[in-house]
Amino acid sequence: MPIYRAPVEDFRFLLHDVLELDKQRDLPGFADLSPDLVDDILSNAGKFCEEVLQPLNQSGDEEGCRFENGTVSTPKGFRRAYKAYCEAGWSGLGAPESVGGAGMPPILTMAVHEMGMSANQSLAMYPMLTAGAYGALLATGPDWMKQHIAPRMVSGEWAGTMALTEPGCGTDLKLMKTRAVEQPDGTYKMNGTKIFISGGDQDLTSNIIHMVIAKIPDENGQIHDDLSTVNFFMVPKFIVKEDGGVTVRNGVNTGGIEHKMGIKGQATCVLNFDDAIAWRLGPKPTPRSTPLGPGEKRSSSAGMAGMFGMMNAARLGVGIQGIGLGEVAYQNGYAYAHERRVGRALTGPMEPEKPADLEIVHPDVKRMLLQARASTEGLRALAAWTTLNISISRSSRPEAETAGLLEDLMTPVIKSFGTDMGFEAAN
Ligand SMILES: Cc1cc2nc3c(=O)[nH]c(=O)nc-3n(C[C@H](O)[C@H](O)[C@H](O)COP(=O)(O)OP(=O)(O)OC[C@H]3O[C@@H](n4cnc5c(N)ncnc54)[C@H](O)[C@@H]3O)c2cc1C
Known part of the structure; x- marks a missing residue:
């Protein structure tokens, strides 16, 4: 067990x-x-x-x-x-x-x-x-979402997702096909398919708030191949009105659960958006025809900025998943090596009265366990130091700017090294 x-x-x-x-x-x-x-x-x-x-x-x-x-x-x-x-x-x-x-x-x-x-x-x-x-x-989000939606997510009454990946794009998001068209009342109608959406559907909460990226047409009705018209949207499973009232089911449907090798209690879903009502987040996009100043970005990229804020937290979170899995793999490996009997110690039998010695007597088993423990503890310290730098970057300390740069630098390192080492420990 x-x-x-x-x-x-x-x-x-x-x-x-x-x-x-x-x-x-x-x-x-x-x-x-x-x-x-x-x-x-x-x-x-x-x-x-x-x-x-x-x-x-x-x-x-x-x-x-x-x-x-x-x-x-x-x-x-x-x-x-x-x-x-x-x-x-x-x-x-x-x-x-x-x-x-x-x-x-x-x-x-x-x-x-x-x-x-x-x-x-x-x-x-x-x-x-x-x-x-x-x-x-x-x-x-606007004030009404902060007032009526965020608290219900914080309490856990409602859940949230992060919906980026599509059948035709994962890393290269500019290939996304999901699009949203503005309606006279200022909301958008969204159509498209997202795949691999963690917690995309479940029976734990009465509503799910999907945070979705999609392209909008430019002022000429054109959808572009780049990221310039990508925007960030809030799409609830059940529609929420500005006074917080919940009305009908939105056009977000679950197409199925992805087949994975593990974490099967986590519903990683295919989500279909069929005329789903969506609320665009962030400032109104600048028309593409407006020339940009040096170093200036179009305001539609505010959508990407919102998405990246969420992604960076998720990237750190994924690195920490790797560390947590490395820890539990080490603990179980350690326990197993202290109960399983395999061969004899190189220096002669440690327990001659038993048919074999414990697995832990073998130097290479000790090496693997020590490596798992050292990498887990080291990465935990690195992740903790990085999260401390996140707080410093938001403070008035003179080193705040440097701390922000360290956060930017270390987030992808922790994501990739944390998961690589977690995999190695579990292996
Ligand atoms: C369990 C699980 C949960 C997930 N949850 C979510 C979720 O909640 N929301 C969501 O939006 N997505 C989710 N995803 C999807 C995940 O984020 C994508 O898998 C990821 O974006 C990579 O996309 P892809 O799988 O299409 O790989 P691809 O983009 O097809 O890439 C294939 C391979 O090429 C490599 N590659 C790509 N570009 C480069 C490059 N320039 N240089 C070097 N190598 C490159 C990639 O690293 C990858 O190994 C989840 C995936 C899994 C497995």
């Missing part, structure tokens, strides 16, 4: 002794962050992950999500665990207090996120995507 013990002591050492959080109280969100509060958050999150999320990991993967009659069901136990997660306040840990969150800085949300990924990646991804989506909505 797979095991997981949240590395609370490792996190305490990192946050208190290495990064000295108590000396960072001037940073945004750190003022009330006493060592006791940090310890409480770490130990309660660890306990929740060990006791509520992890026991559903294997059964959730074996059962997987089901797609029947156009709707998705998550595995047994997921609904109860998700509700408990939200009721405990984990869904809004990093959200501003103004929308019902706890206002904790990214260094703490990162720690809780890693533990969730180790314990049950399928389940923990639903609120992770929602946090990315409400972050983007708060950064780019």
